[in-house]
Amino acid sequence: MSNPVTNVLISGVGGQGILLASEVLSEVLMLAGHDVKKNEIHGMSQRGGSVVSHIRFGEKVYSSIIPEGEADVLLGFELLETYRYLPLVRQGGSVLANNLQIFPSPVTLGKETYPENIPAKIAEAFSDFTLVDGLKLAAEAGNERTVNIVLVGALSKRVAVDDHCWQQTLRKMVPPKYLEENLRAFNLGRQL
Amino acid sequence: MERAILSGNEAIARGAYEAGVKVASAYPGTPSTEILENMVQYPSIDASWAPNEKVALEVGIGAAIGGARTLVAMKHVGVNVAADPLFTLSYTGVKGGLVLVTADDPELHSSQNEQDNRNYAKFAKMPMFEPADSQEALAFTRLALEASEQFDTPVFLRTTTRISHSKSIVELQDPVSGLPQPALEKNPAKFVMLPGNARKRHPLVEDRLAKMEEWACRQPFNRVEKGTGDGRVGVITAGVSYQYAREVLPEADILKLGLVYPLPKALIRDFAARYETLYVIEELDPFIEEQLLAMGIQVTGKSLLPLCGELTPGRVAQGLSGQAVTSYYSHKEMLPGRPPSMCPGCPHRGVFYALNRLKAFVSGDIGCYTLGFMEPLSAMDTCICMGASIGNATGLSKVLDPPERSRVVAVIGDSTFLHTGINGLMDMVYNNAASTVLILDNRITAMTGRQENPSSGYTLMGADSYRVDMEEICRALGVRNVRVIDPYQVSATHKVLEEEMARDEVSVVIARRPCMLVKRDPVARKPALSVDDEKCTGCRVCLKIGCPAIEWRSSDQGKGSAHINRLFCVGCSLCRQVCHFDAIGECQ
Structure with missing residues (x-):
């Protein structure tokens, strides 16, 4: 393509902090001088539903929706929601998944079953696959609620942007009270 | 120049600020809600939540008659509620500029239908701008307010979910200065729409559209972009569809319309004459296509692209090429769905648990509680539009015999009741229907993300305000049986509902407990x-x-x-x- 655009997809369950993660990423990309578009659906998709955020960047971005099957990176906050969006990822794309299961209501009610061995199934199709123990690293950073920033840290390795852009954006977007633990969380994710 | 990454809705709020808007009014509705929420950061704007879209527009009309620039926002179906003042406003015109933002929801991400409100522009004879990204959302808001004053007309700004909720980079400017001070000015021939006056206004409306059509041919918001190809394929498009056209057909020349009504016909004729193949790429209805066909221009559009749902790059590519878009990866097993559900601690849950056990036929309404239809609560049987639950229950009770009739329960939230439910309750009492009405009073407009309303005690700007007394309203309408329950109390909720359902006259049960997500209420979170x-x-x-x-x-x-x-x-x-x-x- 004459106009290379990088496509990042972030998926998970409503309430997991996906919106903040995608906000941080798009601010970082703007700071780094890229054209950026970001898209997600609010409303019904919150309240425990499946949530997906599209972030696209490059010299010039048109559609804010990633063309089907062209995501370069998929970051999933939950295993089923990572697995669900694999068809949007291109061959040779990168997949990062938080090692967490949240059972959706049809599974709890016994109407449907949660797929087994999701990490193995992802690894079989995508050689660049990273499984992240988000909760463990967040606890290590000092607050279990920083899982989303741990995952942003893990994602940062797949996005060619200078470290200072990340640091500067986190300082701008995270309340000062929680900044230190979030910076620790980011760095733990980035080291993966 | 300062740059920011803003959603379409944030950009519209910013555009209103830069254009010197003084008054903004709205009723919350996805995907429009954040427009007014973002107005709060600009102290020069008096922004408020109205009880419904009709009132919001009427407030806007008043401000515009006073000479102030005004913005009114609503979701697509909200325009149906506001349609009555809207069509006559088109005749009166304005004094200060007035923009009505209609935020449409192709794909029904959070709506009960996916009506294409471009049709309202033609129907109400009003111009309509349609931005394709946040920069245009900001610029077109300013432009629409200027055009409103220049042509003495209310102006639509139409977004879709993907424009309202997508973020992209915008350049910020300083607000305009030197706008005239609002003042009273009598002009009954223009603003008193009795037949004698209105008859004289109608030709002005037709004349105005003709002038705008000519004007639009020379404006930079309708522009031709050269593609990389040999100039054989032309595309006419607008709004978010423009982005998909650029993505999928980089070789095509594109006539990008910023104003989708009235169409710049001379510009279109000139453009269309240059291409062997001409596509119209638009979501939902063939709004542009049909007008082109009526002009005698051969175009291809809805024979290739879907009438239902939103477009995506893949759907456009598939429609134009006839080839399915293939993915590298596909699942070999069925995945469980992940539908949204009521939050843990949601006060609605206990009510629907009781309604399920009582085998009620629930005439439902629009709000978080519509999720009560889902398993395992499975306790909602109808949902049509804002406020419909009560009228629907009245109609059901008219045609059913007593044993079945007693199973009918209308369920409506506080905000929806105040939106358009009150009239239904007035009718239910007035016409001696017998049904149970359950008002779920969580003191907030919750589904759209927790907005204040007349029963919450606060305004959009955060000021204290009179809190509507639900019980008094119901009694004033003539309801003799008004009872209040705490939906956290399972047995009492069940018992009261059972008693009131058995009563063969109108009764109102108010289930009162604040939304779990509203932080200001002093309900301490209990341990897990x-x-x-x-x-x-x-x-x-x-x-x-x-x-x-x-x-x-x-x-x-x-x-x-x-x-x-x-x-x-x-x-x-x-x-x-x-x-x-x-x-x-x-x-x-």
Whole structure:
């Protein structure tokens, strides 16, 4: 393509902090001088539903929706929601998944079953696959609620942007009270 | 120049600020809600939530008659509610500029239909701008206000979900200065729409559209972009569809319309004449296509592209090429869905649990509580539009005999009741219908993300305000049986509902408890509960309340058992009350 655009997809369950993660990423990309578009659906998709955020960047971005099957990176906050969006990822794309299961209501009610061995199934199709123990690293950073920033840290390795852009954006977007633990969380994710 | 990455809605609020808007009014509705929420950061704007879209527009009209620049916002179906003042406003015109933002929802991400409100522009004879990204959302808001004053007309700004909720980079400018001070000015021939006056205004409306059509041919918001190809394929498009056209057909030349009504006909004729193949790429209705066909221009559009749902790059590519878009990866098994559900601790849950057990036929309404239709609560049987539950229940009760009639319960939230439910209740009493109305009073407009309303006691700007007294309103309408319950109390909720359903006259039950997510109410979060494995018999009754905090763990030996996720549980104790074996208690 004459106009290379990088496509990042972030998926998970409503309430997991996906919106903040995608906000941080798009601010970082703007700071780094890229054209950026970001898209997600609010409303019904919150309240425990499946949530997906599209972030696209490059010299010039048109559609804010990633063309089907062209995501370069998929970051999933939950295993089923990572697995669900694999068809949007291109061959040779990168997949990062938080090692967490949240059972959706049809599974709890016994109407449907949660797929087994999701990490193995992802690894079989995508050689660049990273499984992240988000909760463990967040606890290590000092607050279990920083899982989303741990995952942003893990994602940062797949996005060619200078470290200072990340640091500067986190300082701008995270309340000062929680900044230190979030910076620790980011760095733990980035080291993966 | 300062740059920011803004959503379409944030950009519209910014555009209103830069254009010197003084008054903004709206009723919340996805995907429009954040427009007014973002107005709050600009102190020069008086921004407020109206009880419904009709009132919002009427407030806007008044401000415009006074000479102020005004913005009114609503979701697509909200325009149906505001349509009455709208069509006559088109005749009166304005004094200060007035923009009505209609935020459409192709694909029904959070709506009950996917009507294409471009049709309103033609129907109400009003111009309509349609931005394709946040920069245009900002610029077109300013432009629409200027055009409103220049042509003495209200102006539509139409977004879709993907424009309102997508973020892209915009350049910020300083607000305009030197706008005229609002003042009273009598002009009955223009603003008193009795037949004699209105008859004289109609030709001005037709004349105005003709002038705008000519004007639009020379404006930079309708522009031709050269593609990389040999100039054989032309595309006419607007709004978000433009982005998909650029993505999928880089070789095509594109006539990008910023104003989708009235169409710049001379510009279109000139453009269309240059191409062997001409496509119209638009979401939903063939709004542009039909007008082109009426002009005698051969175009291809809806024969290739879907009438239903939103477009995506893939759907455009597939439509134009006839080839399915293939993915590298496809699933070899069915995946469980992940539907949204009521939050842990949601006060609606106990009510729907009771309605389910009472086998009620629930005439439903629009709000978070519409989720009550989902399993396992499965206690909603109709949902048509804002406020419909009560009128629907009246109609049902007219055609049913008493035993069946008593099963009918209208369920409506506080905000929806004040939006358009009150009139339904007035009718129910006035015409001697017999039904039970359940008002779920969580003191907030919750579904759209927790906005204030006349029963919450606060305004959009955060000021204290009179809080509507629900019981007094119902009594004033003539309801003799008004009862208030706490939906956290499972048995009492069941008992009161059972008694009122049995009563063969109108009764109102108000289930009162604030939304769990509203932080200002002094309801202390209680500690999470847990299941005592020794006592849990695996009967699964706690799963019937549909709480996302309760998980089921099957076991190879026994029947399995319930578990409570401590990160989700807020200690509302509903599960504890429904458990027959006293197996649920506070975490040890």
